[in-house]
Amino acid sequence: MSGLPRFLALVGAGLALTVTAGVLAATTDSEGNGPVLAFAGIETPYLKLVSVDVEPRQVSLAWAGNGEQYRVSLGDDLARPDRTIVTTEPHVILPAPDAADPQGKVNYRVEEVTDDARGLALEGTVTLLPSVPRKPRVRRTAPEGAVVRWKPADYATTYDVAVSRSRKKLPSKVKRLARGGTAFATDALEPETTYWVRVRAVGEAGVSDFGPATKVITPPDTSEFTVGSWNICSEACPDYGGRVGGQASQVHAAEIDIMTLQEAGGERVGPTTRAAFSGGPRGLVPADGGGNSRYILYSADKFEQLGGGRWSLGHGRWATWARFEDLKTERPFIVVSVHLLSGHGKTGERASEMRSLMGSLASVNPDGDPVVLAGDFNSGTHRSGDTVGPVVRSAQFRDTVEIAEETENAQVNTGSRRGDTAIMSADHVDHIYVSPDWEVPAWKQWASLSGTTYVGTWLSDHNMIGATLGLERDPEDAVERPSQVVRVPADLHEGSPGTVN
Template sequence: MWSRVSAAVVGAVLVVGLFGAPAEAAAKPSKVGLITFTGASLSGTKASLSLRWPAARNARSYELFLSTSYSGVMKAKVHKRTSKTSITLTGLKRGATYFVTVRGVNGSKKGTRASRVGRTTIASQGSGARASRSVTTWNLCTEKSGCTSGGGAWSRRQAAFQAFVKARKPSVLALQESKVLASGRPTAVPGYTRAAYYSSKSLFLNPAIYGVVTKGDTTREQLDGTVRECREADDGRYGCLDLGGGKYAVWAEVEDLATGQHVIYVSVHLTSGKGDREATVRRTETTRLVDAVRQINPEGLQVVLAGDWNSHRNRSNDWQASVLRSAGYRDAYDLARSVGRQHHNSYNDWKTTPTTSVTWGDHVDKVWVVPGRTVVTRWENAAPMSGSRYAAPLVSDHNPVLVRLSLD
């Protein structure tokens, strides 16, 4: 009898040694790291979102929580369980905002939930029948005192800018604080054609993709000893828009050389400042921009609004976004089928270490499009990287935002 009991005890010890401690002694999983949205889709009225997260230490599985409320997601019941570190959520409402969080599980032990991250599903999209085109919006920071003190003279940064353009070959460059490129000489943006310029806002075109419907300068800046007036061309196909208070946008109607499609591109730079007073000014500027675009576009052409909007979704007074949505535009980020480096701020403050914003990402640089007539295949913070840092020298205190799209 004694030998049988001893054998049982020894066997139990061996089982524990081979297969680990009982569930109640399992180690608690570590907190799940930052969740990243990797993709989105829309089929009929149902949308999907794909996301991933870093593996948590000691986690054998994961519980995902989902809600349309930022506070509600912390109270929600488990939406999905998975042993993987990625998942695609299907059957979601289109154009709806969802918040997610994830925690690791090891037996009866549950880890700390990840920080809450939000994403809006695709509201609607075009046919995607036309060829893909790309637009990069970029505040180059070439004229303010902080530009040279932070990044050095433009001559030091110019090669990095030109290398980006050569590597990525955007169809359109919508630039702000770009007075250094005002001359429009070929050396300004090699291989590109300037479509419009005024008050430091520029539009440059890849001549292999787009042609300027009406060529000409639209500037009253002092250039080569000549003062030109800010005005629309005689046929109204390019020009600048007065937003009040010394703020302007430039626009150009361009022709897609492959398809003959005409598109209006706009480069804009709104008033800076975080307070409600500045936010009210930006709302007024945006209202004037929307009204002005309607006037120059009686034919109802596709419109792409790109620029430095000096606000983002994390701010409670991001009122200009409501103006744009009411006018039928959507942030290309919210329509993108895939996204890159969503958590890296588009403003880098001359630092090579990326600043991370969790819930939405602080993207003050945006591209707005008409959702039902556009397929956005890719949105990305396109700053060149060197490992986990931005590559030096930095071109600007802003990162380029690149959007790839198909315009019906």
């Protein structure tokens, strides 16, 4: 070949090699694979993962390779996968929950299939987020706390609990259960307050969203109400029909919650008594089981009667009793209306009657519920040889007039006077005794006086008395074992909803 033709041939060959190299460089990846090489039949088999996306309920895989078909498997044990699919596409989306282990881990394999023989394969592991917990249920409330439970969430190792006073807003910090479990107990709440409780699951991949909120209303710590007592002298004193309306008006105006009456009438005037004293601002209703001239009336809006009846005390004397449940504190208690035998020389008989009452009370109160003893005891510290007081005090009862934080007209004798002149002896035959469970904010005697002289309409030979009592919720209702927690931020939604290994 002459010089010029040979030169042109070499230049042409160089240009062809340059163009070929450029095409190969433009269409070949870093591992030497590409469509030109595949077309030329010089590309080696390859398979590589492009992306893995983890959603709470599924796994998305994408890969690059030069195989004709691919088998994709998911499962805890890939030798026996839970899910398998064969596809010609380089990507797949598979539901994952059934293929995960209890911690949410899912193994995957992408393998090339050629003539039913396995070729190249890729394997890895993803971890799913835990599922969103269901709405928790309130199992118990107390003035200072509550206990809630919920069903287990998939792939959860523990839970975060958000306690808020807003249904829509989360607190900045939430409580993570240090020991796991599906219950949360707290003793850090306030009485008579509304809270909202939400739960989210915590797993190896992160946290779920918070589930729906549950309303928790804590009950009051203490209930306060007034118990009254009055010997109304219905039949032994004249003109009961003219007096009973004024007596009832005084009871209703005083907003008594539980009223105990003595000398309130038997078969003849008992119906008149019950009708006159029923109703009023507190909606008083007669307690079942009352009678023998001793009655108990109560506010059905505040209490539920659980039982009641009468006890014979001997010497023709009776006591009426009723067991109530305080609707605020859900605590049961007993009220007794009593009228012991009168007469200065009857101390022995009264002591016997009082011991009989205490025995009957013990028979209906095996659990030691709080008790109120109210009535005309015909006995007091002013009477020498008093035997009733020692019996009552030996049973740990206290006279409310002696322990009340505030008193009114305590210096006036409740059942004795000289004509229209009050006896200012601070001695009483009418008493409201309480067991140790009660607080006594106030005690009052209704005595309309000008100096030491009674004024106004004469209603009875005794004055009405009332004690404002406080009853705490049973200490056994307290949350004794609050959950062990650590505080974590409420906002933890960072990164992907799962992890890839």
